[in-house]
Amino acid sequence: MGMPITVEIVDPYANEKTFDEVFDYFMRIDEKFSTYKEASEITAINKGILKADDASDEMRLILALCEETKRETNGYFDIKTPKGTLDPSGIVKGWSIWQAAEFLREKGFKKFYVDAGGDIQPHGSNAEGAAWAVGIKNPWNEAEHVKIAYVHDEGVATSGTYIRGLHIYNPRNENRPADEIMSFTVIGPNIYEADRFATAAFAMGREGVQFIERLPGFEAYCIDKNKIATMTSGFEKYTRANA
Amino acid sequence: MKKYILPIVIVVVFGAYALFSSKNSGTPTTPGTATSTGTGSTDNTAETPPSGLKDGTYNGSVTDAFYGPMQVAAIVKNGKLVDVQFLKFPNDQGESIEVNSRSNPILKQEAIAAQSANVNIVSGATQSSEAFSQSLAQALAQAQS
Numbered sequence: 001m002g003m004p005i006t007v008e009i010v011d012p013y014a015n016e017k018t019f020d021e022v023f024d025y026f027m028r029i030d031e032k033f034s035t036y037k038e039a040s041e042i043t044a045i046n047k048g049i050l051k052a053d054d055a056s057d058e059m060r061l062i063l064a065l066c067e068e069t070k071r072e073t074n075g076y077f078d079i080k081t082p083k084g085t086l087d088p089s090g091i092v093k094g095w096s097i098w099q100a101a102e103f104l105r106e107k108g109f110k111k112f113y114v115d116a117g118g119d120i121q122p123h124g125s126n127a128e129g130a131a132w133a134v135g136i137k138n139p140w141n142e143a144e145h146v147k148i149a150y151v152h153d154e155g156v157a158t159s160g161t162y163i164r165g166l167h168i169y170n171p172r173n174e175n176r177p178a179d180e181i182m183s184f185t186v187i188g189p190n191i192y193e194a195d196r197f198a199t200a201a202f203a204m205g206r207e208g209v210q211f212i213e214r215l216p217g218f219e220a221y222c223i224d225k226n227k228i229a230t231m232t233s234g235f236e237k238y239t240r241a242n243a
Numbered sequence: 244m245k246k247y248i249l250p251i252v253i254v255v256v257f258g259a260y261a262l263f264s265s266k267n268s269g270t271p272t273t274p275g276t277a278t279s280t281g282t283g284s285t286d287n288t289a290e291t292p293p294s295g296l297k298d299g300t301y302n303g304s305v306t307d308a309f310y311g312p313m314q315v316a317a318i319v320k321n322g323k324l325v326d327v328q329f330l331k332f333p334n335d336q337g338e339s340i341e342v343n344s345r346s347n348p349i350l351k352q353e354a355i356a357a358q359s360a361n362v363n364i365v366s367g368a369t370q371s372s373e374a375f376s377q378s379l380a381q382a383l384a385q386a387q388s
Contacts, residue, residue, distance in 0.1 A: 006364075118367045126363050137367025138357065146355040148362055160368035185366055210347045223355055230352050241360075 003117030009104065010111035010127045018107065022100050022114070032058065033092045035085070046085040065196075066091050073200035073211075094157060094195025097121050101191070114191075119157040119198075121191035130241070139182040139223055147185075147221055147229070149238040155191030159184045159202035160223075181205055183223040186212060187238055194218070296322050296386045302330060303382035317382035324383070 007022050032041045041059050044050035052063055066088050069077045079088045093116060101114045101121040113122040113132055122132040134156045135145025149156060160183035184202040188194030197218060201208030209230045212220035219235040296319045305314045318326040 008363075113364055115364050118365065120364050120366055122364070132364060133360070133362040135358065135362035135365045137365050138355065139367075141357070142367075144357040145362055145365060146357060148358055148360055149366075156364075156366045158366045158368050183368060209350060213348060213350065227355050228352050229355050230350050232350060233348065236351075 005117075006113075006115040007100070007104075008113055008115075009109055010125075011109045014109065014112075018104070018109075022103065025100055025103065026096060026116070029092060029096045032056075033062070033088060035087050035089065042086065042088065062088050062091055062095065065095065069196045069200070073197070076203045077196060077200040090199045091192075091196055093117070094119060094155070094192040097195070098155065098190050098192040119155075119191055119195050121155050122151055123153055125152060133241070136185050136221060136223075137183070140227070146223070147239065148241075149185075149187055149221075150241055151187065151238060154187050154189065154238075155194035156185065156187050157191060157195035157198040158186075159198045180225045181208065181222055182225055184208055185221045186218055187220075187235070188218045296324065296383070298322070299386065301382040301385040303380070315382060317386060319386050 005023065005026055007019055009018065031037065031039070034040045035042055035046065037043060041050065041055060045052055045055060045059070052060070055063070063086070066077075066079045066086075069091060070079075077090065079086050079090065081087050097114050097116050097119055098121055101112070101123060104112050104114070105123055109123070111124040111126065113120055115121075118137065120132075120134055122134070126132050131150035131152050134149045134151060136147040136149065136158065138144035138146045139160060160181070181202060184198055186194045186198035186201060188197060197212065197215065198220075201211050201220065201222075204211055206224075209220050209222045209232060212218050213232045219232045219238060221229055221231045221235055223229045298319050298321065301317045301319070303315045303317065314330040316328045316330055317324055318328065
């Protein structure tokens with residue numbers, strides 16, 4: 001997947017074995033779902049060696065979730081690539097973070113988070129016994145955060161494009177409007193839900209934040225090219241430290 | 244409190260890197276849109292300016308930007324990187340943005356500003372920029388060889 005995964009467990013009885021099990025899980029998922037691996041199950045499906053109907057339970061579940069998400073986002077979330085192959089990574093990421101967190105929760109851990117490439121599933125509270133403070137990264141400065149969301153069990157996912165400095169354009173989308181979205185953060189009931197809707201809403205551009213506004217149980221903070229952030233009407237309840 | 248960061252992602256990245264660099268190795272290619280490439284020279288006798296970059300257009304490796312593959316082409320002219328073009332780019336939905344006829348509520352807006360309060364975790368999209376750097380680094384490695 002090519003992204004850093006961080007697991008922090010506050011509960012004192014966490015040991016190395018716990019972390020190994022979580023990371024082994026992510027490795028196994030990557031072996032199965034990476035479209036970059038010749039031996040992965042998804043590659044076998046894309047090559048026509050394996051029929052989707054004959055795939056593993058886990059694969060069929062993911063493909064079903066992809067279909068469901070495509071429907072729920074009016075087609076904005078689509079795992080079919082221009083070549084006609086399937087790339088379910090947009091679902092696998094959030095889903096695997098969520099599953100890893102569920103695994104820790106079932107083990108009885110009460111204070112932890114799982115973070116994969118800036119998409120986060122927290123649980124309970126931080127080392128100080130307070131809500132987890134999640135900074136939303138400044139798209140123009142990696143070292144800065146421009147907003148802080150305080151969450152206990154909600155998933156926080158950010159989609160975006162942080163590219164600048166060089167003369168760059170997107171040849172497939174030259175007519176993208178000037179108010180292009182740089183960073184789209186969604187807070188949802190869990191990271192699976194937050195991540196899939198963040199991906200779809202980001203693809204919708206300016207309309208994305210209105211899409212989240214209409215979605216019960218979800219809030220969004222979206223930063224455009226002009227460094228203006230638009231937030232959904234319930235977002236601010238997450239910005240208070242004592243929430 | 245224990246905190247572990249997974250070191251094996253590096254292995255995953257390099258796995259993909261090796262795969263694609265072997266596929267893409269060799270001759271630089273000139274995409275149709277590359278107008279600034281001059282002759283796209285691959286001639287080893289061409290003058291190599293002090294930067295060590297040879298003129299030409301070099302396709303980087305296809306890297307996983309998680310929302311889809313990313314690949315860039317580095318265009319080197321007079322020994323300098325003059326342009327970077329996207330050959331593959333994620334978030335390309337291939338669909339026009341749907342015009343919504345519903346009346347939308349006015350949502351609160353603010354200018355972003357750096358926050359000084361401490362945070363436990365940071366949420367942000369790093370994938371695209373990382374994939375971009377990888378693909379570009381691979382393209383530039385070809386320009387130097």
